[in-house]
Amino acid sequence: MFYFLPLLLLFMTASPNTAIIITPNEHTFRVHQRAQWKILLPRDYANPFDPDEIAVDARFVGPDGRELVVPAFWFIPGRIESEPTTRVATDEQLRQASFTVRFVPPVPGAWSMMVKVRDTERTQRSAPIFFEVKPAPPGSRGFVRRSPKTSHYFQFHSGEPFFMIGPNLCWANERGIAQYDEWFEKLTSNGGNFARIWMSRPNQLFETKKLGVNRYDQDGCAFYDALFETAERHGVHCMLTFNNYRDLVDRDMWGPAEWPNIPHNAINGGPCTRPTDFINSEIGQKLYRNRLRYIVARWSAYTSVACWEFWNEQTFTNVDIPPAWTRDMARYLKSIDPHQHLVSTSFGANSQHEVWAMPEIDLAQEHQYFGEGVRDASAPISAMARSLWEKFDKPSLIAEFGIAGEGSDIKFDPDGIGTNMHNGMWASMMSGSAGVGAMWWWDNYIDPKNLWYQFYGISQFAKQIDWINQRFEPVTLAPIMSDRSQPEIFADLIIRSAGGWGKSHGKPIAVLPNGQTSLGLPQYIYGTEQPRYRTQTILNVGIPQPTKMVVRVGKVSDAAVLRVVIDGEPTKDFAFSGLPGAPGQTKVERHPEGKWQAEFHQDCELEVPAGKHVIELRNEGNDWLAIEAVTFRSARSSQYADLETYAMKNEASGDVIAWLHDSESNWFNDRAKKMPRTISGARLNLSVQSGKTYRIDWWDTWKGRVIESREITATGGGELQLEIPPVHRDIALRATRIGS
Incomplete structure (x- = not known):
């Protein structure tokens, strides 16, 4: 909502004396329930959203002596819209404008509240207000926390385990809050409790180029007030994503992006001439901290907000977001958040392990899309979840997954069976994740195919588990052995690729007699021009009898040479070219970055003697090749199920x-x-x-x-x-x- 006011001033309706007037919205206060106070000040400010001009904070002191400082936010009643509007504020709306404090008492007993007001001229403090907080109502659980009993799982303030079960619901359609209400009902009626929500396009904005920086659209803010109230009513706990990578991009594979539209851009009157200024300039960082302060002030008191997330897939901003930026913003966020929400971010590819290791980051996460060359999510999801568990002593999550990242999974599952969604969720839960893998494609796959029921079975199992006391690893x-009454025969031992784009684990992969692997077989093997992704791909395998090894190559970018090395000896090379007209191609196209990419789906065969072997797959070419599967002919005994x-x-x-x-x-x-x-x-x-x-x-x-x-x-x-x-x-x- 963009208010047209003289000189763009927002006036407060306060009495002319010097008193700070504090009025509670309610007169009964309970643990874990949001309380709200209206604060009227004795003078007007040109931009009450700017904490350098006017900062209002409330200090709460509890019965046990704990002190919690809560920032206040400038509030004008907004109207929930699916799009920001350019509407003149009514007199009635301006009469209701005020600073507002929202707070959730964590313990019962006698509390006090004192308000501090700091502007460019002086600092004022109110007289303390005293109030009594009653115990939490039955069933109230409070905020989500990292469990002090186990490093890998979450719990509520009440002590109950919180295991995340739900999909991405990052934006709604034109129905807005009504759509979220419907989705939340479908989710929770099937045992779900979690959703990931964006504050960027295509969802509602509360920062617009019409208002400019350091001012927040009150219709957009009202939208998120209503969204989190709706989530609370349904028992859904949200990961709130502040920015999408497209906010710093002019254009990408999806078309025109958001950098031309954000208020920080100099073409819109902002201080940033380049996207990097948003991150790395002093003014860019200051504006980001101001935004964090407003977010904490307005929405930290919603128990439906479980986690703050700085970025969706920051890797693709094409801006260097150094680990120090993430650390500093996380420290600042935690320093002003009275309720100490979880803090995370996401990369999309090339995750910065330095970030996941930071004590300021509470949740390590990955996104994984496999492409049509991977037939099942189980192995890659499990491999990624186990890798996060082993590397970082903190909770982790597969926060996005799907078959392909370029379009809905409905094209791979036209009948809406949901097997890949089902398998990905169960594999993640049984591999150490703090929640089930969060499916993408909610509005064009889960909902139209009515796959909400997929959350039911896994939620019923998960709620039987005491995640915070059981110490599972x-x-x-x-x-698993099969029915031995049948004669032993040998079938092909098939290892299907299980990794998405990016650097793989690089560890030796133990191949079990039934074909299951200790770690996923990487799909992509990178050449000399991809040093940041290049790592070894090694299989440790036992072959019961001499056989043929078949490596099926699905796709190649530019030029690649598959080299198979057995027990340290280069055994055979297979050359591929992505240039049009090269032999063996089934399809060729030019990538937007200029390189030719071709599909082959070609088998590369070589002989392997019986016994235990260390087999390495290398790419001696310049770009990448994608493997669909590795097969050992007649090497899998029927004794294994x-x-x-x-x-x-x-x-x-x-x-x-x-x-x-x-x-x-x-x-x-x-x-x-x-x-x-x-x-x-x-x-x-x-x-x-x-x-x-x-x-x-x-x-x-x-x-x-x-x-x-x-x-x-x-x-x-x-x-x-x-x-x-x-x-x-x-x-x-x-x-x-x-x-x-």
Whole structure:
């Protein structure tokens, strides 16, 4: 809302004396419930949004002596609109303008409040106001926190675990708040509790070029007030993303971007002549801190806000955002936030591990899109989640995922089965994430295909787990054995690529006899012109008999040479060219950056002797090649069931939670109309505590219910020998020790 006022002045309606007038909105205060005070000052200010001109702060002192300082914000009643407007403020709206303080008391008892007002001439303090806070109402849980009991999970202020279950809901359609209300209802009725929300386009803005910098659109602010109130009503906890990378870009693959429209841009009267000035100039940083202050003042008192996120995919701003900037802004944000929300950011590619290691950052996260060459999300999601767990002693999340980043997953799943979404969520939960992988494509896939039910099964399982006390860690289980009454035969051992764009883990990949891997096989292998992404791709594999190894190359950029090195000896080279007319191409196109890229889907074959081998895949060309799969012909014994396992274990108790997945249950086979099979007669041996009795619950992951439960006592060698119920697509396991 852009108010046309004389000389762009915003006048306050205060009495002419020197008193600071403080009026509460309510007279009953409770723990975990938002309280609000209206503050009228004795004079007017040209720009009450500018804390250098006028800063109002409230100091609260609790019954235990704790002090919390809360910034106040300038408030004019706004009207919720789907787009910013250019509307003249009414007299009634101006009469209601004031500074406002929002605060959530964390403990009951006697509290006091004192207001400090600082302007360019002097500092004033009000007399203290005293009020009594009653205990929290039943079921109130407060804000989300990092758990003091475990470094990898979250909890509420009340002490209950908080395991994030939900998708991205970054913007709504033209229905705005009504659309969010509908989505939140669909999410929570299926057990969800989390959503990621943007404050950038295409969502509503509260900074506009019409208002300029250091002024905040009150219709846009009213939109977010209503959004977070709606989320609170439904029990949804949001990650609030301040900026999208497109805010600093003129144009990208999606078309015209936002840099020409933001108020900081010099063409709109702002102080920044280049996008880098937004980050690296003194005035750019000052304006960013001012914005953070307004965000904290206005929205930190909503318990539906779980996490602040500086950037969506800051890598793609094409601006150097140094780790020091993130550290300094996180420190400032925490210094002014009385409720100490979680703080994070995201990169999209080339994450800065230095940032994830910072104590100021509470959540490490990744985004992952695999492309059509990867048939299933399970392995890449698990590999990324486990990597975050191992590298950083803090909670982590796959905060975006999908099949392709260029368009809705509906084209890969036209029937709306949701298998990739399902698999990605279960794989992330069983690999150490603090929540399920957050699916992208909510408005053009999840909602139109009514895939909200996918949250139900996993939420019912997750709420049975005491995430903050169980001390679960990711583990690799022994391969699942098949029905041995059948004669042994050998089939192809297929390792499908499992990584997205960017630098891979670079660690040796152990290939189990059933074809499952300890880490994902990277999809992209980079050449000499991609040093920032280039790393080794090594397979440690045992081959029962002499065989052919087949590397299927899907796509190549510019020129690539696949070199296969076996046990340290270069064995064979395969050359590819992306230039038009090169042999073997099925499709060729020119990338916007100028390089030719071609699809091949070509098999590269070589002989491999029986035995254990260390096999390295290199790219001796200049750009990149994409691998679809590595196959060892007739190298997989039928003694191993075609079930992958993703598991977490409490080593102290022996408790295990696991997800067992038929590798043929994926979006690719769904699209091909291949009917899911049922795997029967499979057996799993679990290593637990010797002689202890465990309750074994088998779960239907799609319906969210236990389908079989029994008690089994471990052998003297500490092994549980489990017969797995028939598996149709996948099944989940919970093994819980009985007694102390």
